[in-house]
Amino acid sequence: MSLSVGVVGGGQLARMMIPAAIELGIEIKVLGETPESSARLAVSEVGDYRDSATVLAFAEGVDVITFDHEHVPQPILRELVARGVQVRPGPHALLYAQDKLLMRERLGQLGLPVPDWARVSDAGELAEFLADHDGRAVVKTPRGGYDGKGVRVVSSASEVADWFDAAGGDLLVEELVEFRRELAQLVARRPSGEIAAWPLVETVQRGGVCAEVLAPAPRSAGSLSDTASDIAYRVAEGLDVTGVLAVELFETTDDRVLVNELAMRPHNSGHWTIDGSTTSQFEQHLRAVLDLPLGATGCRDTWSVMVNILGGPATGTLADRYPRVLADQPTAKVHNYGKDPRPGRKVGHVTVGGDDLDEVVYQARAAAAAFD
DSSP states (O other), rough: OOOEEEOOOOOOOHHHHHHHHHEEEEEEEEEEETTTOOOOOGGGEEOOOOOOHHHHHHHHHSSSSEEEOOOHHHHHHHHHHHTTOBBSOOOOHHHHHHOHHHHHHHHHHHTOOOOOOOOEEEEHHHHHHHHHTOOOOEEEEESOOTTTEEEEESSGGGHHHHHHHHHSOOOEEEEEOEEEEEEEEEEEEESSOOOEOOOEEEEEEETTTEEEEEEEEETTHHHHHHHHHHHHHHHHHHHTOOEEEEEEEEEESSSSSSEEEESSOOOGGTTHHHBBBBBOOHHHHHHHHOOOOOOOBBBBBSSEEEEESSOOOSSSGGGGGHHHHHHHHOEEEEEOOOOHHHHHHHHEEEEEEOHHHHHHHHHHHHHHHHHH
């Protein structure tokens, strides 16, 4: 049986699907934004994912289309489906990852726990929400935001006046949640309904960007883990998600667990699975979208810690640092995304596993810091 997957988007997520595809003997093709995309090793076509003809042509000759990101316009996704292309996750699911207002509405309909929120169309409505929530709130653009972009903590409607001017639509405002920490629950679901979940993880954000992931999340055994996995299962089934789903969560100071964001693709919080789990999120995503049996999701080590390499060296390349990093931290697994260094850019990550959490954290941080 010959299997082929087309991935729209040539970023690091597509890049990290390549080894998993090779191991399974799956032909993988990537529609990259440029010939030098991170996933250039598998780029078979270069073009604009917002151009219908380009995406439709790319979809010819593959068994299923999946994604490195959620930004492909709905009309193109629906045209693919209308032409009989297997699109996984489908447009009916991706809709809720593309639009945060629709996502909040749908999660509410499913009875899932979310921060208090509102749809606001002008400064007056935002001012009313602020008055009802102790004068501070989080405002988000409904579409396109990621890694801290499109998110502002505000105490006055004037702080997002430019967004109201440019939005041409409504904004999402949410209560400013008091939380102990941020968590992420990853699951994978195949079209036939099988779901598999990895252990709950703790994520550490800096400047709105994921900096570290601790797997499994410390102090998460029992009810907290059960609650998080139940939420993710209900999201996956309620939205009919196919492939990997990441549910980002708040553990609040008053002992609630709230859904923050959704991603319907492999996710930064799951990069540890490449080295730390029986089945990586990238292999599992390919299995899921091809409707193959899912793999085991247990941990290989007591603890796995993933630290992002953000920005990279001011001069030279990541590879220039290999002699020092690989000698000083021989337990670290280094993943280079093949991107040019740039302040704040995710250019790679390192993962370390072991039995002592403090030592694992130290080694992972030291390895990542050596690339600065």
